[in-house]
Amino acid sequence: MAEHGAVLLEARGIDKSFFNVKVLDGVDLTLRTGEIHALLGENGAGKSTLVKILTGAYRRDAGTLRLAGEEIEPLSVAEAQALSIGTVYQEVNLLDNLTVAENLYLGRQPLRFGMVDRRRMRADARALLARYGLDVDPDETLSAYSVAIRQVIAIARAVDLSGRVLFLDEPTASLDAREVEMVFSILRRLRAEGLSIVIITHFLDQVYAIADRITVLRNGRMVGSAAIADLPRRDLVSLMLGRELExxxxxxxxxxxxxxxxxxxxxxxxxxxxxxxxxxxxxxxxxxxxxxxxxxxxxxxxxxxxxxxxxxxxxxxxxxxxxxxxxxxxxxxxxxFGFCPEERKTDGIVADLSVRENIVLALQARRGWARPIGYRESLALAEHYIKALDIRPPDPERPIKFLSGGNQQKAILARWLATDPxxxxxxxxxxxxxxxxxxxxxxxxxxxxxxxxxxxxxxxxxxxxxxxxxxxxxxxxxxxxxxxxxxxxxxxxxxxxxxxxxxxxx
The missing domain is CATH 3.40.50.300 (P-loop containing nucleotide triphosphate hydrolases)
Incomplete structure (x- = not known):
């Protein structure tokens, strides 16, 4: 595949640590003018941290950033926007209770005699929306429109604010196939106009449908970067998982x-x-x-x-x-049925309750709150599963938040085993x-x-x-x-x- 335009945004040797834990280790990223660049990696790979550094939300510990050859140091999202770098997050960062026009120009409304010039704001909004092929009433509240339309409105605002570089974090996560294609057609149009786009996504079909180049992070390091035509799916998955299949x-x-x-x-x-x-x-x-x-x-x-x-x-x-x-x-x-969720600390345990109370939760839910499980019965159940699963320390009254991750996981399993699933x-x-x-x-x-x-x-x-x-x-x-x-x-x-x-x- 032929290269796109000149290098526009460069990150070199980016390091970042939180509480002495290194989350980015010498990461590089090169973005060219007029390309769509997919940034990929599993959970914890460092994608979001890198984007937050590039868009001014975080400060890097080491490394350099250059925009069009000039070293930059964005210290806030506003400074990044002033440098023509915009972001749209997975959860669209707009206000549903405001109108479309108010969202597009929030914080930069046109003024007339010290008051918001709503007439001009509506006209500007119509012109901006027309560029994206949206037949949307600028005076309608944002909540009246689908997630896909809101996503495009967020993109329109970000591009209008920045204009050279756009970061998109999971822009299609909540969209169906028709809505995805609508968003992608707009991204292709923006690319043709010279905008440089970085897209974070977990959908490989979509990566191969829209991206020109891919960079893969794993465990805080850049493990590969290539043109889409030079990276078959099998090789991409191997990079993401860190496995040589042969x-x-x-x-x-x-x-x-x-x-x-x-x-x-x-x-x-x-x-x-x-x-x-x-x-x-x-x-x-x-x-x-x-x-x-x-x-x-x-x-x-x-x-x-x-x-x-x-x-x-x-x-x-x-x-x-x-x-x-x-x-x-x-x-x-x-x-x-029983279910142990992936995020045990937020979705599994009730942190301030004891091990005993956590273990009997599902059984109590099955019985109904009109038939409460008494203390002696709950203690006997907890002690049985603490012994059977070797939950440590073996104290049923200890708040579960003080247990290790492995012992918390065993307590959640005990919760469901108590229901005889x-x-x-x-x-x-x-x-x-x-x-x-x-x-x-x-x-x-x-x-x-x-x-x-x-x-x-x-x-x-x-x-x-x-x-x-x-x-x-x-x-x-x-x-x-x-x-x-x-x-x-x-x-x-x-x-x-x-x-x-x-x-x-x-």
Whole structure:
């Protein structure tokens, strides 16, 4: 692919630490005039930190920034905007209660005799919106319009404020395919006009549809940068995961038995617009369904649907051959479902409650608050699971916030085991815990499978899935792309499948 224009924005050797933890380590980024540049990486790679440095929200610890060859030092977002560098975040930073025109010119309204010149502001807004092909009433409140329209309005404001460089953080996360194409058509138009755009996204299909160049961060370092034509999907996924597939096959160490009986849980055409495309899934007693995919592929969204946190807008659910409704987690719990979320500190534990109180929460929810669990019963339950799972320290009255991450995770697992679950959904159950707790949780997953519990386990640790999964469902761009069984379940096949677009080999 031919190069685009001259180098416009350069970052060289960027370092940044928080509380003595280095989050960026010598990162480079080169952005050319009139190109769309995808900045990619898994959670914790350092993407957002780098963007905040480039847009004035953070100060770097080391390194240099140059704009059109001149060294710059933006000390605030306003200073970055004055240097022609704008940003649109995933959560559109506009005000729904103001009009479209007021949002476009907030903080810089045209004045006449010391008062806001609303007539001129409306006219300017109409002219600006026409540039983006939007037939939008500038006097209408922003809340009247879809997320996609609001996203374009935010882009219009940012470009009008800056005009040379635009950073977009997950601009299509909440959009459907038609809305994505509307936004992309505008980005292509802006690129043709010479604007330089950096887009952060987890959707690989979209990267290959819109980007000219890709830079990949991993663990705070830049691990690769290339023109889109020179970086096949398979190589891109390898860069993001840090795995050389030719040297790593990781076939399962033991054959995992698969129950060939009827499925206890059947999901058909199950999906939610803007979250996960409709999928089919059968889950049998005593098997582990592994869920693999890059961040943003729809892994956690699948878990939210299965547990009723997000309500599906298509499809059906059957349990033991009988149709059921999953409108909420209460419905899911009543049918014997349990769920351990990825973000245990914010979504899992109730930090100020004791270990005992955290363990009995789900059982109390199943029984209903009209039948409270007494102290003696809750203490007996807590002590049983503290011993069974080796939760340390073994103090049921200790506030759970004072436990290590691994012991917090075991307490959340205990919460669901106390309900005698039929289906247990685990989202990244071993992330961020010590080696000892990690091994204990893997053993617990295997023990539950042997006892006949059905499990759905989401993990970015591919070797774990290879070791214990009966089947592995691979997701890409919100789509359940492929189901692997038997000898297909190895690291190379899983990562190759992750690198595919829907229906298209890498």
């Amino acid at each position: 040297a790593e096959t990781h076939r399962r160490p033991v054959e995992v038995a698969v129950d060939d009986g009827p499925a206890a849980f059947r999901f058909r055409n199950f999906g939610r617009r803007g979250s996960v495309r409709p999928f089919d899934m059968d889950i049998r007693h005593g098997e582990v369904i592994g869920i693999a995919g890059l961040l943003g592929s729809g892994r956690s969204e699948t878990a939210f649907l299965l547990f009723g946190i997000d309500k599906a807008d298509s499809g059906t659910v059957e349990i033991d051959g009988k149709p059921v409704t999953l409108s909420s987690p209460v419905d899911a719990i009543s049918h014997g 039929r289906l247990l959904i685990l989202d990244e159950p071993t992330r961020g815990i010590d080696i000892g707790a990690h091994a204990e949780i893997i053993r617990l997953i295997e023990k539950l499978r042997e006892e006949g519990v059905a499990l759905v386990v989401i993990s970015s640790e591919i070797e774990e899935l290879v070791a214990y999964a009966s089947r592995v469902v691979v997701l890409s761009d919100r789509t359940h792309l492929r189901e692997l069984t038997g000898d297909e379940i190895n690291a190379a096949t899983i990562v190759n499948a992750m690198a595919m677009a829907a229906g298209e080999a890498a």
